[in-house]
Amino acid sequence: MRTSIATVSLSGSLTEKLTAASRAGFDGVEIFENDLLASPLTPEEIRARCADLGLTIDLYQPMRDVEALPEEDFARALRRARHKFELMGRLGADTVLVCSNVSPQALDDDALAAEQLGRLADLAQDHGIRVAYEALAWGRHINTYDHAWRVVEAAGHPSLGTCLDSFHILSRYGDPKDIEGIEDIPGDKIFFLQLADAPLLGMDLLQWSRHYRCFPGQGGFDLAGLLRHVLRAGYTGPLSLEVFNDVFRQSDAGRTAVDARRSLLVLQEQVGTAAPPAPTAPIGVAFAELVTPDAAPVSAVLGALGFARTARHRGKPVDLWQRGDARILVNTGPAERREGTRLAAVGLETPDPAASAHRAEALLAPVLPRRRSPEDAPLEAVAAPDGTELFFCATGHPRLPDWRADFGYVEGAGSAPDDDARWGVDHLSLTQPWHQFDEAVLFHRAVLGLRPQESVDVADPYGLLRSRAVTTDDGAVRIVLTVGAAPVDDTAHAQHIALATDDVVGAARAYRAAGGRLLPIPDNYYADLAARFEFADGELETYQELGILYDRDAQGTFRHCYTHTVGRVFFELVQREGAYRGYGAPNAPVRLAAQHAARGFTGG
Amino acid sequence: MRTSIATVSLSGSLTEKLTAASRAGFDGVEIFENDLLASPLTPEEIRARCADLGLTIDLYQPMRDVEALPEEDFARALRRARHKFELMGRLGADTVLVCSNVSPQALDDDALAAEQLGRLADLAQDHGIRVAYEALAWGRHINTYDHAWRVVEAAGHPSLGTCLDSFHILSRYGDPKDIEGIEDIPGDKIFFLQLADAPLLGMDLLQWSRHYRCFPGQGGFDLAGLLRHVLRAGYTGPLSLEVFNDVFRQSDAGRTAVDARRSLLVLQEQVGTAAPPAPTAPIGVAFAELVTPDAAPVSAVLGALGFARTARHRGKPVDLWQRGDARILVNTGPAERREGTRLAAVGLETPDPAASAHRAEALLAPVLPRRRSPEDAPLEAVAAPDGTELFFCATGHPRLPDWRADFGYVEGAGSAPDDDARWGVDHLSLTQPWHQFDEAVLFHRAVLGLRPQESVDVADPYGLLRSRAVTTDDGAVRIVLTVGAAPVDDTAHAQHIALATDDVVGAARAYRAAGGRLLPIPDNYYADLAARFEFADGELETYQELGILYDRDAQGTFRHCYTHTVGRVFFELVQREGAYRGYGAPNAPVRLAAQHAARGFTGG
Structure with a gap:
């Protein structure tokens, strides 16, 4: 499978991050908005740099607080979105991540959420862009993968799918049976999969997510179990790492990127989509x-x-x-x-x-x-x-x-x-x-x-x-x-x-x-x-x-x-x-x- | 009021900790057992060192997992206690902290807890020692200050009282009314008061307590409110800081001790038991x-x-x-x-x-x-x-x-x-x-x-x-x-x-x-x-x-x-x-x- 890494997972300038991801052998990157804003490179130059490095831009992220809004607020959100879709055109990125709404303005109204996401997807479609909608674990009304999927399904729009994030799913579910429902989502509607592990900490979800994520196999989540469900659903997109970690932010980007790639090799070995030489443990x-x-x-x-x-x-x-x-x-x-x-x-x-x-x-x-x-x-x-x-x-x-x-x-x-x-x-x-x-x-x-x-x-x-x-x-x-x-x-x-x-x-x-x-x-x-x-x-x-x-x-x-x-x-x-x-x-x-x-x- | 600090709050060897506490103007210390075990000084030498430094030993701590045990386990606990009471005699410490039981062996039986704490207090009395019983916020059956007090009250032993710890109390209570009951405890049965602040983190209590405590005024707890209740109850013992903090463990003990003393001066100013010159804010x-x-x-x-x-x-x-x-x-x-x-x-x-x-x-x-x-x-x-x-x-x-x-x-x-x-x-x-x-x-x-x-x-x-x-x-x-x-x-x-x-x-x-x-x-x-x-x-x-x-x-x-x-x-x-x-x-x-x-x- 193709592998990808979010730029937020690595330390340094955008250029340093892209170079590290490429050298470690990743196929693509998710571009985190703050990294783009802070870069002196134009979107076209970033696109060219990625191409030179053999990296695709698999995701632009995040778009926040878009759906289930009063009409006036939604109009403003659409205005922002139009700017970002134009930017993505210059970048050559065709998928955007939309996180479920956390704002106090968000209404508890799935039909409205679906309707507005549909309108966002209309606009995206005009730009050749797909919208991947993800439930944040602390979303105001929508905070589980199955709820996000029901809204996407209700919208029924070809340019709208869901994004699954292992942190947001596994930080909320204790029982492996709770995530089997992933297999019921049509694979072609899973637009993206973000992977992060985390140590099992009893703490506020937002803080846990923002500071303590780590690469698969470094924490306590059963990522292989999750990935098997996603593969059975028919997902064919990249395996992408999105890791917010205070220590990685300070570490040499080159080392971190190699560590990240190794984690995906091991994960793929576990689920059978890669077969490195079998381990020969020392005696x-x-x-x-x-x-x-x-x-x-x-x-x-x-x-x-x-x-x-x-x-x-x-x-x-x-x-x-x-x-x-x-x-x-x-x-x-x-x-x-x-x-x-x-x-x-x-x-x-x-x-x-x-x-x-x-x-x-x-x-x-x-x-x-x-x-x-x-x-x-x-x-x-x-x-x-x-x-x-x-x-x-x-x-x-x-x-x-x-x-x-x-x-x-x-x-x-x-x-x-x-x-x-x-x-x-x-x-x-x-x-x-x-x-x-x-x-x-x-x-x-x-x-x-x-x-x-x-x-x-x-x-x-x-x-x-x-x-x-x-x-x-x-x-x-x-x-x-x-x-x-x-x-x-x-x-x-x-x-x-x-x-x-x-x-x-x-x-x-x-x-x-x-x-x-x-x-x-x-x-x-x-x-x-x-x-x-x-x-x-x-x-x-x-x-x-x-x-x-x-x-x-x-x-x-x-x-x-x-x-x-x-x-x-x-x-x-x-x-x-x-x-x-x-x-x-x-x-x-x-x-x-x-x-x-x-x-x-x-x-x- | 007299002020005291637990040795665990400071970095370094026991000698370095005692010196720092004395130089910062503390009246006494709580000796944390691990600091004693790791010290090459004999108990008599520690006692003499404290006396030279003008420090009293206000508490020896902790004794753990003592009460509400099957008789055979309790006999072993008493045997340990006898050793520790002899040690305290050599140290010249007259109060021991007993934390509520966290072990899986602990029975959910308040009467048994009271009876065994009474027997422990008998033994302590023979050594001229007072037992201060404290509810850990994660105690197996006893984890609130009022529950601990009910058990102490039921035991009705002159050598048994309670220890109040601001972390264990305030980490569990959201409503200020919940802690007013402190005022109903007779002041002479509050054998000790341990103070620590903490930032308001949504996390596992044990981890929060062990790594993120800080000095009063550095976190989010209303310690002045707590202290007023304790004073109204009639408590006359020292204000003692017990702070487990990963950063303080690494910091210069002398600086930390001054910071600690300052925090108690400000706290006392808030409750009116000290009156430093009033602040004159810059304009x-x-x-x-x-x-x-x-x-x-x-x-x-x-x-x-x-x-x-x-x-x-x-x-x-x-x-x-x-x-x-x-x-x-x-x-x-x-x-x-x-x-x-x-x-x-x-x-x-x-x-x-x-x-x-x-x-x-x-x-x-x-x-x-x-x-x-x-x-x-x-x-x-x-x-x-x-x-x-x-x-x-x-x-x-x-x-x-x-x-x-x-x-x-x-x-x-x-x-x-x-x-x-x-x-x-x-x-x-x-x-x-x-x-x-x-x-x-x-x-x-x-x-x-x-x-x-x-x-x-x-x-x-x-x-x-x-x-x-x-x-x-x-x-x-x-x-x-x-x-x-x-x-x-x-x-x-x-x-x-x-x-x-x-x-x-x-x-x-x-x-x-x-x-x-x-x-x-x-x-x-x-x-x-x-x-x-x-x-x-x-x-x-x-x-x-x-x-x-x-x-x-x-x-x-x-x-x-x-x-x-x-x-x-x-x-x-x-x-x-x-x-x-x-x-x-x-x-x-x-x-x-x-x-x-x-x-x-x-x-x-």
Whole structure:
């Protein structure tokens, strides 16, 4: 199907918006009136610009408060409409959106609404224009799709049809059965379809609509369900995104447009009108790669954690550190950013790296140029929205190239402790740029096939953070996406690698005995644990001694502690018992405050 | 009355919060449990710190999900409570907040709730502690203040009382009569009063409460009305602020605490329990002062606008430019900030400058050190939250010193055109730091006696701006406070001085004839004006030629145009007709886009 995007969904000048929509591969745009008014380009120049960019102008919008008016007011509305139809002629736009009347002048009179919409359609027809009438969810008298359709049907005019907007429909209906009536509308009378998702917020419809819409798959609406009804009705027009979102208004238009297109690809995959390569979900974390200007501090931490440096890359200053199934690459690259040590890449273990890469590319993930030399093993990689490099790879697979083929054991390298089954990567926590949190969640779901978990607010002493995990169902891959309270916090919070162990107490003791420093946790925290839970003799004292945090839910328990921070990176030791699926969120405020307090204590 | 603030209302570590509360002059604090858990200080150390800072610990909070539980669950709750009462003993806190139960385990059984709260109060009494029971607005069965009070009354325990929270009460009641029942509660059974305001949002109560509370006078609740009821009931405890606000969480704790204290001073003034010096509202704008590293570009604009340099300060490089009642000081000071030319100070004409200054000081406005030399006329000044210096002064008043006494006519200075009645300052537009918008509105209302108008969202091409005017009722002083979409935009938007004229067309023509450059406005804007309004022959063409924007409402018309930008400052020419009270908000997106497009065109 053709795809389109409303200019209001993107940031910047009209020219910037059109360029971004075209580059992202959209077929057309809806021109939002304010964007035209604010543009120094004439309508003819806008038309030519769109043509040059390969974009059709699928809709001009909106026309407001037109129908069911006292005759005098309607005459004024018709006068306005004549001006706009002439403008549309110059633009080359043939469909205009008319929103249902919200003004106090509007009369509760469907027959009058139909009659006046018919007269508007007469005028439109003279200009070769179609009128798409849409029910706003807060329309004064007409605010449901079926009511708008009844009025359109009553008017019975060839140049009058309806426009369906997923926000206005799904924000009002709880029961999927309520929207089945869409299928009864003749497809050729559905002149347009506008798509937006939204998080499920209990708030005033107008505010919800104006500030919190998002792209399909980023919110809580069942857009696939809606789209199936619209397709069964016979709709053949474009899928068009109309998203009012305070964050997108500030974001780079190019990125937003790609994010938008990806959302439509995924939606079309769901309803079967597009078939990108099927997802090949990762089955584990092959490695995490740290880039550092100085390998010594992070190597010291890894050594104290019981990791052994088992191999070195044949052509680059990259060491492989290993304990059990946890593999960490330490890349002494140039210090690209002043933060020093950072988590730069993740190797995702997949049963078919090439298929994973094809999927990612089809879903518009930026494919990274090979950084390997020609003789290296082929490694497919894409960039995540936060810039993390994601490698699709295989480890010890009988019929696939092994990414470790480029590594050789070197003199002096240790060997990994023999506890393969007991250590691994529990999860990775990645701080996201503020403007790209929704994009990141959709990316990890759509491109990697991970499942987003619930979004959680976490109180840092200096602002609220938002955190959302994306995981495989079996928990073999867990990535926690975190975002600060405001754009300034983009880099204020560290990334971390959580290591799974079956004996967090032993691991913490051994780490400390080897000279590692654990994040100190306030005694008040343990007094509270004593109030909340009962522990065996000495158990709580052990946790307190080591700075181990504790959580328990109906499924199981979670014990975890933290190393000090090196650059932007720290490590967490994690022991899960039972089917505990969380990340110790109740402990996060205490951990974050302790990290702020320990600023002096953080290392290089 | 004593004043208190919950630690959750301020940003930072517990130590930072306590210090900020003390410095702002609060008498006590509510300690929020998470702040204690995250603190490395022992309870005894926290107690000592508070004592050193002159703060009492008025409340420990919260205890949750205690009452109306199955016996086994209640036993666990009592066990937790025992731990917390021991902790409170170490802290020296004698009142604990218990929130009404929200858990699915809670039973709908008031008798059981009363009985269990009584048993909790027994335990509390043994520790010398009082239990203040509060209805959360989203409590499972008990969610109104009167229901909570009935349960407390039924328990009939001396150590059990109620806590009233303005958010939980006012978020649920529309009719002022609904809260009169507060007066029927015996004052000595109101153990605590928590105050928070909130903007009137139609949204889920929990989200509204957790993210959007603000200090009294910053939202839409009638807190004075509520407080009068509570005082009539006989309450003698502290006024305590409990404000969950995403922005305050990120803001400097010291500033927030002062803002908080100011809000309570104003609230107490409203109900008559405090009497700061009465407000002396300004009656005009005496001058606006620009600071610039190079006077030439801004002097050229002023000259082209028909201003004359009429005088020069006797001791400083400050010129007075004047046209009619519009007076602008150009101060060639050191370039303090890289932005260059900026609006640094405003002279507010007041009938009693000393009284205005006393009021400001009593309401915690930072008093500025005199920058004048000893022989200069005395000028009282305070700093607004955005750093603008506000001078309280008199111009040509028979019995007050004239701020112009320090200025002398100098050779070569021109004289002002003879159009005193026709030119003046219409309004000043000041960009506010992102974290201080609510503070700024309250400051201008409380300290200066200006009245806040409605808050307006304005779509800039790169993000939504929020704008709110504070004015005198007669419009003699109008200040428009504007804030960007996110902290990064703090300085992205310019300040401006809007000059009132009774002939904007003539003024614009004269400005252009004198070499001034007007902001070009797209033709599409005028095509839209033609669709929306009818104009006399040639009228619209004149506006289009000059870049004059037009708005009309039921009260009157507004015509305005803009100069190019010098540093961070530009000028607007404004002609109001009839009783139009706005600022041309419908035109703001077009103007902002034009200013972005004209970046190359902006000067010095």
